[in-house]
Amino acid sequence: MAAGFKTAEPLEYHRSFLKENCRPDGRELGEFRPTTLNISSVSTADGSALVKIGNTTVICGIKAELTTPPSDAPNRGYIVPNVDLPPLCSSKFRPGPPGEQAQAASQFIADVIESSDLINMEELCIEKSKLCWVLYCDIMCLDYDGNLLDACIIVLLAALKNAQLPEVTINKETDLAEADIQKKQPLKINRLPVGSSFAVFDDSIIIVDPTAEEESLSTALLTVVTDEEDRLCAVHKPGGTSLSGEKLQHCINRAITRNKEISKLVNKVTESMKTAK
Amino acid sequence: MTTMMELDQSYSVLREYGSEQSLLSKPDGSSTFVQGDTSILAGVYGPAEVKVSKEIYDRATVEVLIQPKMGLPGVRERAREQCVRETCEAALLLTLHPRSSVTVILQVIHDDGSLLSCCLNAACMALMDAGLPMSHLFCSVTCAISKEGQIIIDPTARQEKECPALLTFAIDSAECNVLMSSTTGSFSVQELQQCIAISQKASEQIFQFYRDSVKRRYSKIK
Numbered sequence: 001m002a003a004g005f006k007t008a009e010p011l012e013y014h015r016s017f018l019k020e021n022c023r024p025d026g027r028e029l030g031e032f033r034p035t036t037l038n039i040s041s042v043s044t045a046d047g048s049a050l051v052k053i054g055n056t057t058v059i060c061g062i063k064a065e066l067t068t069p070p071s072d073a074p075n076r077g078y079i080v081p082n083v084d085l086p087p088l089c090s091s092k093f094r095p096g097p098p099g100e101q102a103q104a105a106s107q108f109i110a111d112v113i114e115s116s117d118l119i120n121m122e123e124l125c126i127e128k129s130k131l132c133w134v135l136y137c138d139i140m141c142l143d144y145d146g147n148l149l150d151a152c153i154i155v156l157l158a159a160l161k162n163a164q165l166p167e168v169t170i171n172k173e174t175d176l177a178e179a180d181i182q183k184k185q186p187l188k189i190n191r192l193p194v195g196s197s198f199a200v201f202d203d204s205i206i207i208v209d210p211t212a213e214e215e216s217l218s219t220a221l222l223t224v225v226t227d228e229e230d231r232l233c234a235v236h237k238p239g240g241t242s243l244s245g246e247k248l249q250h251c252i253n254r255a256i257t258r259n260k261e262i263s264k265l266v267n268k269v270t271e272s273m274k275t276a277k
Numbered sequence: 278m279t280t281m282m283e284l285d286q287s288y289s290v291l292r293e294y295g296s297e298q299s300l301l302s303k304p305d306g307s308s309t310f311v312q313g314d315t316s317i318l319a320g321v322y323g324p325a326e327v328k329v330s331k332e333i334y335d336r337a338t339v340e341v342l343i344q345p346k347m348g349l350p351g352v353r354e355r356a357r358e359q360c361v362r363e364t365c366e367a368a369l370l371l372t373l374h375p376r377s378s379v380t381v382i383l384q385v386i387h388d389d390g391s392l393l394s395c396c397l398n399a400a401c402m403a404l405m406d407a408g409l410p411m412s413h414l415f416c417s418v419t420c421a422i423s424k425e426g427q428i429i430i431d432p433t434a435r436q437e438k439e440c441p442a443l444l445t446f447a448i449d450s451a452e453c454n455v456l457m458s459s460t461t462g463s464f465s466v467q468e469l470q471q472c473i474a475i476s477q478k479a480s481e482q483i484f485q486f487y488r489d490s491v492k493r494r495y496s497k498i499k
Binding site: 100101103104106107108110111114115116117219220222227230231232233234235236237238239240241242243244245248249252 | 365459
């Protein structure tokens with residue numbers, strides 16, 4: 001009977017749970033789904049990670065290539081993130097060129113990387129105007145159950161922490177780059193940006209970490225990205241119903257707590273990799 | 278063309294802004310919005326027919342296209358389109374036109390900073406010109422936080438480049454709350470609250486401008 005009610009009136013079904021301050025999957029309004037992280041899963045990539053937030057599964061692979069730096073920033077390397085939402089992850093996405101959600105997510109990740117000063121781009125430069133690293137970060141969603149942006153940020157962070165780049169020197173005689181694959185250096189990560197997504201229901205109730213169903217029924221979505229110094233790197237609310245100042249503050253506080261939980265998780269996993277070696 | 282200049286305290290000044298409506302013959306509604314040197318031309322078609330794959334059974338489908346001044350639309354334009362589309366969806370009464378489409382096309386004429394804000398303001402004026410039913414109007418303000426921590430409102434392209442943080446907000450006319458927020462750069466929570474407060478205050482000027490342009494347009498002038 002409940003299944004029938006859920007299909008016929010999904011909004012009423014969710015409202016009846018929200019009235020009791022809980023959600024259909026048993027979570028509280030402010031509770032995140034269990035998050036698991038796995039790194040170095042893709043052996044052919046220079047760095048990789050896989051994250052699961054509830055059912056949402058996102059994988060990231062990093063490939064480092066050598067290229068000439070752009071002429072307007074000759075002493076900096078660059079990072080190219082790309083978020084892919086293949087038809088595999090959800091029936092919402094059709095095959096073909098990337099849709100708006102994938103492109104908007106790619107732009108959002110690129111903005112977070114720049115805003116949070118995640119990596120010092122000058123360190124990616126090997127020789128000014130001649131050679132630099134470009135890091136292609138391919139983020140692919142394998143199972144879409146809401147809260148894509150949080151998962152993408154965590155998986156990117158973990159993959160970058162896991163990435164190892166070979167040492168490159170330029171041979172003075174031949175003027176060619178030589179990469180020493182035996183000597184690998186990890187990247188220096190300055191900040192730990194972590195995102196928290198919220199959905200607004202009926203203009204008043206805010207729930208944390210929405211599933212795909214909750215996202216489709218919500219009236220507005222908000223993602224707050226904080227770093228470990230409690231500074232905000234992004235407040236992304238692409239529209240929808242308005243949010244008052246105190247509700248926004250409440251979301252920011254929840255995001256700051258979430259940052260500490262995820263930082264601990266990422267550090268634990270990275271440390272365990274080091275001890276395993 | 279209606280124009281207005283506001284002189285307030287030193288750094289909370291919006292650049293000279295102006296708008297013109299109904300300048301294109303084919304779209305149902307059109308407008309230009311000019312903020313300083315930034316200029317956007319908006320055209321609205323709707324309610325019109327929608328492709329069966331995109332139709333929604335109980336509401337209108339809103340599509341936004343942003344054409345940059347040079348080149349083809351890229352990922353950056355898609356992200357801006359998402360912001361404009363969701364803001365328009367919140368303001369328009371979409372359930373009055375099920376299985377129809379509302380298309381907003383924005384052409385960048387010149388970009389001198391505060392581009393997303395200008396796009397949103399032009400979109401709102403064009404939607405008003407098209408006569409589409411809306412529950413409230415919206416306007417947008419961009420704030421930049423300089424290295425010294427000073428908040429500059431409606432920055433030029435040069436100011437945007439020099440400032441480490443840039444925040445764009447869309448404010449609604451009914452309750453003066455934040456409808457849309459898009460930020461780059463890092464900033465503290467206090468700076469965010471200050472920017473929101475400054476944007477809400479500046480939005481009052483822009484809403485007054487909307488009211489005055491509509492009044493001027495529909496009053497009996499021969």
